[in-house]
Amino acid sequence: MALLLRGGRVVDAAAGIDEVLDIVIDNGVITGVGADLESPGAEVVDCSEKVLLPGLVDVHVHLREPGQEYKETIASGTRAAAHGGFTAVACMPNTDPVVDSGSKVRFVVERAEETAVVRVYPIGAVTAGQSGEQLAEIGDMVAEGAVAFSDDGHGVGSAGMARVAMDYIRRFDVPYVAHCEDVSLAAGGVVNEGVVSTRMGLPGQPALAEELHVAREIALAELTGCRVHLAHLSTAASIALVRDAKARGVSVTCEVTPHHLFLDEDAIVVYDTNLKMNPPLRTAADREALVAGLLDGTVDAIATDHAPHAPHEKELEFELAPFGTTGLETALSLVNTNLVASGTIGWAEVTKVMCHGPRASLGLPEMRLEAGYPADITIVDPEARVEVTAEWFVSKARNSAFLGSSLLGKASDVLVGGAWALRNGKVVG
Amino acid sequence: MLTSKHIMTMDDLSADDITLILDTAESFAEVNQRRIKKLPTLRGRTIVNLFFEPSTRTRMSFEIASKRLSADGVNFTASSSATVKGETLRDTAKTLAAMSCDLVVVRHKYAGAPQMLAEVMDCSIVNGGDGVHEHPTQALLDLYTMRQALGRLEGLRVGIVGDICHSRVAGSLVPALRKVGATPVIIAPPTLMPARPDVLGAEVAYDLDEVLPSLDVAYLLRVQFERATRMPFPSNREYAMLYGMNLARMERLPSHAVVMHPGPMNRGVEISADVADSTRSLILGQVESGVAVRMAVMYLLLGGADSGAAA
Numbered sequence: 001m002a003l004l005l006r007g008g009r010v011v012d013a014a015a016g017i018d019e020v021l022d023i024v025i026d027n028g029v030i031t032g033v034g035a036d037l038e039s040p041g042a043e044v045v046d047c048s049e050k051v052l053l054p055g056l057v058d059v060h061v062h063l064r065e066p067g068q069e070y071k072e073t074i075a076s077g078t079r080a081a082a083h084g085g086f087t088a089v090a091c092m093p094n095t096d097p098v099v100d101s102g103s104k105v106r107f108v109v110e111r112a113e114e115t116a117v118v119r120v121y122p123i124g125a126v127t128a129g130q131s132g133e134q135l136a137e138i139g140d141m142v143a144e145g146a147v148a149f150s151d152d153g154h155g156v157g158s159a160g161m162a163r164v165a166m167d168y169i170r171r172f173d174v175p176y177v178a179h180c181e182d183v184s185l186a187a188g189g190v191v192n193e194g195v196v197s198t199r200m201g202l203p204g205q206p207a208l209a210e211e212l213h214v215a216r217e218i219a220l221a222e223l224t225g226c227r228v229h230l231a232h233l234s235t236a237a238s239i240a241l242v243r244d245a246k247a248r249g250v251s252v253t254c255e256v257t258p259h260h261l262f263l264d265e266d267a268i269v270v271y272d273t274n275l276k277m278n279p280p281l282r283t284a285a286d287r288e289a290l291v292a293g294l295l296d297g298t299v300d301a302i303a304t305d306h307a308p309h310a311p312h313e314k315e316l317e318f319e320l321a322p323f324g325t326t327g328l329e330t331a332l333s334l335v336n337t338n339l340v341a342s343g344t345i346g347w348a349e350v351t352k353v354m355c356h357g358p359r360a361s362l363g364l365p366e367m368r369l370e371a372g373y374p375a376d377i378t379i380v381d382p383e384a385r386v387e388v389t390a391e392w393f394v395s396k397a398r399n400s401a402f403l404g405s406s407l408l409g410k411a412s413d414v415l416v417g418g419a420w421a422l423r424n425g426k427v428v429g
Numbered sequence: 430m431l432t433s434k435h436i437m438t439m440d441d442l443s444a445d446d447i448t449l450i451l452d453t454a455e456s457f458a459e460v461n462q463r464r465i466k467k468l469p470t471l472r473g474r475t476i477v478n479l480f481f482e483p484s485t486r487t488r489m490s491f492e493i494a495s496k497r498l499s500a501d502g503v504n505f506t507a508s509s510s511a512t513v514k515g516e517t518l519r520d521t522a523k524t525l526a527a528m529s530c531d532l533v534v535v536r537h538k539y540a541g542a543p544q545m546l547a548e549v550m551d552c553s554i555v556n557g558g559d560g561v562h563e564h565p566t567q568a569l570l571d572l573y574t575m576r577q578a579l580g581r582l583e584g585l586r587v588g589i590v591g592d593i594c595h596s597r598v599a600g601s602l603v604p605a606l607r608k609v610g611a612t613p614v615i616i617a618p619p620t621l622m623p624a625r626p627d628v629l630g631a632e633v634a635y636d637l638d639e640v641l642p643s644l645d646v647a648y649l650l651r652v653q654f655e656r657a658t659r660m661p662f663p664s665n666r667e668y669a670m671l672y673g674m675n676l677a678r679m680e681r682l683p684s685h686a687v688v689m690h691p692g693p694m695n696r697g698v699e700i701s702a703d704v705a706d707s708t709r710s711l712i713l714g715q716v717e718s719g720v721a722v723r724m725a726v727m728y729l730l731l732g733g734a735d736s737g738a739a740a
Contacts, residue, residue, distance in 0.1 A: 193624045194625050197623075197624050198623040199628055202540050202560075203561075270541075271544050317537070317539035317541060317545065318539065319540065319560070
C-alpha cells in the first residue's frame with residue numbers, strides 16, 4: 001500500500017530539512033521526500049497545518065509485562081505510546097520476574113510481535129534478578145534482542161559490581177543504563193530533601209544521592225570504556241558533571257524526564273501521590289538547569305520513565321505509595337506547550353531530543369525523513385488542545401503528574417513501518 | 430467559630446482562632462476542677478478516635494475530653510501498615526463516613542493521613558499526630574500551659590531542644606509560637622535538625638548552654654530512637670552531656686523560666702529526673718491542660734455556641 005503525505009511541514013534535524021513537503025511511502029519505506037510529489041494509486045493524506053517528524057522514541061518506559069499486567073501490558077503501554085506520538089519504546093527489565101535472561105527477553109520480543117502497536121526494544125537487567133550481586137546473562141540477552149542493560153528501579157549498589165558490569169558489557173557495544181541513586185544517602189526519602197520535606201514532614205532524599213552515583217558512573221565509564229547512558233537526571237550538579245565529562249570525551253549520554261523539566265518540588269502542596277517519583281521533583285533551580293542542559297546539547301534525550309500503577313496502589317499514604325508517574329501520552333504535548341510554542345526550541349531540536357539523540361544513546365536504528373528509511377513518522381497537530389483527564393488516557397494507568405493540565409499540541413497520526421498506529425487521534429489496532 | 434472546619438495543621442488556625450481556643454479551654458479547665466465534671470454540650474454527637482499508632486496519653490486525653498462533653502466517643506485502634514493485607518486508610522475512612530460521625534481524631538504513622546480522611550469524609554478532622562509532620566492540639570495545649578504559667582505568649586522566647594527532625598510536636602509548636610508573637614529557637618545537633626530549619630521560621634542553635642540564659646521556656650523533646658534510621662549521636666551519655674536538661678542547666682535559665690516536655694520522657698537522656706519532678710517543671714500541667722484544650726477544640730469545631738449549652 002502506498003501513501004502520499006501531502007503538504008505537511010517536514011522537520012528533521014538529521015536530514016537537515018524544515019519545509020512544507022510531500023512524503024511518499026511505499027511498502028513501509030519512505031521512497032520520496034520533496035515538493036509536489038505524485039504517486040499514482042497512493043492514498044493521499046492531507047497534512048496541511050501538521051508537522052511531520054521522524055518517529056519519536058521513548059527510551060525509558062515500564063511496560064510491566066510480565067507479571068504486573070494489572071498496571072500495564074505491552075499491548076496497553078504501546079497503545080499509550082502511539083497515542084502520545086511515539087513509534088518506538090525501550091522497556092525496562094524490572095518486571096516480575098526481572099528480565100535477566102535470554103528466554104525472558106525473547107518473551108518480551110514475542111509478546112511485542114503479537115500485541116504491540118509500536119516498536120519495542122527490550123532492556124535487560126545488569127545483574128541477575130537486579131540484585132546487584134552477580135552479572136545477568138548479558139550475551140544471551142544480546143543474542144535475543146536486548147538493546148541495553150540496566151538495573152533501573154534502584155541502580156547497581158556497589159561500585160565494584162558496576163565496574164565488572166561495564167567491563168563485561170563493553171565487549172557487546174551496547175550501553176549500560178544507569179539509575180543513579182546512592183541508597184545509603186537516599187535513606188528511604190520520598191521527596192527531595194529540603195523545603196518540601198521539611199514543610200510536609202516527609203523523609204527527603206538529598207540531590208547528592210543522585211550526583212554521587214552520576215560521578216561514579218562517569219568515572220567508571222572512563223575507566224572501562226563502556227558506553228554509559230544516565231537515566232532520568234534531575235539535578236543541576238548532575239547536568240554539570242555530564243557537561244564536563246562530555247567535554248573530556250567520555251562516552252556518556254543522558255536523559256531527562258518531562259516531569260523534571262516542567263515541574264519542581266513547589267508543585268507538592270498536598271499529599272498528591274501522583275507527584276511522588278524517583279528521583280523526586282527537585283528545586284526550581286535544578287529544573288532550570290535541566291532546561292539549560294537540553295538547550296546546550298548536554299542532554300541527549302527526553303525520556304518519560306513512564307511508570308504506570310493501579311489506582312489502589314497510588315491511593316495510599318504518600319510514604320507508602322509506589323514511585324512513578326505515567327509519561328508516554330503527555331510528553332510531546334508538554335514539550336510543545338512549554339518549549340516549542342514558547343519559542344524556546346524549534347521542531348528540529350525536538351527531533352534531536354526525542355528521536356535522534358535517544359536513538360544514538362541506546363544504539364537504536366536511526367530514523368529519518370529521507371528516502372530509504374522505514375516509514376516511522378510522527379504527525380503532530382500543533383494547535384490541538386489536550387485536556388489531561390483520567391478518561392483521556394489510553395494507558396491502563398491514570399497516575400499522571402499532569403492530570404488536570406490543559407496542554408497545546410498532540411500527535412494526530414503515527415506511522416510505524418508505513419502502517420497506522422494512530423489515525424486522527426485514535427489508536428489503530 | 431473557628432475559620433476552618435478541620436485542625437490538620439497549624440495553617441488551619443489564625444491567631445484569633447488560637448486565642449479563642451485558649452480562652453474557651455480556660456472555662457473548661459474550671460469545669461475539670463468540679464466534682465461533677467460532665468457537661469451536656471455535645472450530647473448526641475459522635476466522636477471517633479482513630480488511632481493507627483500506639484498512644485496512651487493523647488488517646489486518653491481526647492477520650493476523656495469527649496466524655497466530659499457528653500459526646501459518644503468511639504475508639505478505633507489499628508496498625509498503620511495497610512501495605513500487605515488489610516484495609517487501606519481510604520477505605521477505612523469511607524467506612525467511617527458511612528456511619529455518620531461528627532468528628533474524627535486521627536493519629537497515624539504517615540504524614541498526610543488527616544488530609545486523606547478529609548478528602549473522603551464530610552466530618553471535622555482533628556490531627557492527633559501524623560508521622561513526623563504535625564500535632565496541632567499538642568501545640569495548643571503547650572501554648573495554654575505557657576500562657577497560664579507566664580501570663581502571656583507574645584514576646585516569649587521558647588527553646589525547643591532535641592529531636593526536631595522527627596518531632597511532629599516541633600512541627601506544630603514552631604508555627605504556633607510564631608502565630609502568637611513568640612520566638613521559637615530550635616536547639617539540636619545538626620543530625621537532629623530538619624533539612625531546611627529556615628523553612629520552619631525558627632532561630633537555630635547548636636549549643637544549648639549558650640542559649641539557656643535567654644529562654645523563658647525550655648521545651649525538651651523526646652529522642653525518638655524508633656524513628657531514626659541511623660543513630661544520630663554517639664551515645665545517650667554524650668547526648669545528655671550536650672543537650673540534656675539537668676539541675677545545673679536549669680540553674681542557668683532565668684529565674685522565671687519554666688521547663689516543659691510533651692512526654693513520654695526518656696529520663697536521664699533529654700531530661701534528668703530531678704528536673705522533671707521539680708517545681709519549675711510544667712509537665713503534668715501540660716497533661717492537665719490537654720483535656721481542657723481538646724474539649725475546647727471539640728466544642729468549637731462541632732458548632733460552638735450553636736451546639737447547645739455553653740460551658
